[in-house]
Amino acid sequence: MKSASVAKSKLFQTAAELFYRHGYRATGVDTIAAESGIGKMTLYRYYPSKDDLIVAYLRDSDEVFWSGFEQITAGATTARDKLLVFFKSLQDYATTPACYGCPFLNVATEYPDGNYAGHQVAVAHKQAARERFRALAAEAGAARPEALADALHLLMDGAYMAARLYNGAAGNPAAHLAETARQLIDAHCPAG
């Protein structure tokens, strides 16, 4: 047996790319198989259904997000700086044509039913992000950490959606993301 199967990882990477760029419903399993050069039966051996592949992609995106978050904020010493550097990094990404929005917001839009497995993964991811923001807000001295966390949550998702709307085009409001995050942090932290 090959180490973790090269076919499976090619399949996964192709699906991830297509899901992210073109959407979940717009990407068919035949396209994934053809684009990756892997047989369709091999796809169904590793992922019993398309929904399983979607969920696998979302779980991976969750890991990628958090490992990125840790890496980006590792250099910052204070909680306030961690938030600042994260939003600066998100701004840089969201104003790039490589950004097609947020995999979680995208899946929640395409599958609005809250019982859908992918939608639930999306909600769990956003709640985890909100909790992280809340903890950092508290550590940064925010008077009402939940309120600041909610504000940053709205801001983050607005930036992701701006990226999907204006993909590389001019007029992306995410250009002012980091500055806005800083203003909100300052407004919430008396010891700003």
Place this chain on the structure above:
Amino acid sequence: MKSASVAKSKLFQTAAELFYRHGYRATGVDTIAAESGIGKMTLYRYYPSKDDLIVAYLRDSDEVFWSGFEQITAGATTARDKLLVFFKSLQDYATTPACYGCPFLNVATEYPDGNYAGHQVAVAHKQAARERFRALAAEAGAARPEALADALHLLMDGAYMAARLYNGAAGNPAAHLAETARQLIDAHCPAG
């Protein structure tokens, strides 16, 4: 000839409801015809293609948005109050289970290609909103009206996406939308 055709408006209202709740790709023309009780051929008489129906829905949503905007802000005397009252109203709506997000963000997510007609209507709508925010920000005395307009744009879209993600469920961060908008306005307007 009946006044503007009752069949056409029933068709439109049914399509609007289904597009908004379940999504564009998830809603088929057969479903629209069956749900409205109107024949499929009648649908294609008034809307030569599904895309035409989508664009018609988006144009109507644009009108509904702006007439709602005018109505809500009519009572406010200052530009600052107009912004405040709009975001308060949006917060109330976005924290309601009747809100399924934003028709324009939804279409941009499902059809990410910028050449798609519906996507272009969405971009035009958001640019118009941004311009309106900018004008009000300038009138309210913002030092950099574009920056405040961008910030409010991100905030508004974040709230819409929160509504689609947490539809009626607990933990919707849009609960702090109006407060956040006020903080940003205050941060940008020296005469706050």
Place this chain on the structure above:
DNA sequence: ATGATACAATACAGATCTGTATCTTGTCAA
């Protein structure tokens, strides 16, 4: 060498989707 496994290729089943064709009914105007 031989059997098990991984994989490709292809065809297929059954559902669903957009859009068209056909036929009928009902209504209104002249």
Place this chain on the structure above:
DNA sequence: TTGACAAGATACAGATCTGTATTGTATCAT
């Protein structure tokens, strides 16, 4: 009354989609 037209109903064409069945080939372990 008769002709024009709006609209319902139904069937259909052709494409596409998820998922399965089948067959053949190559590679690896024993």
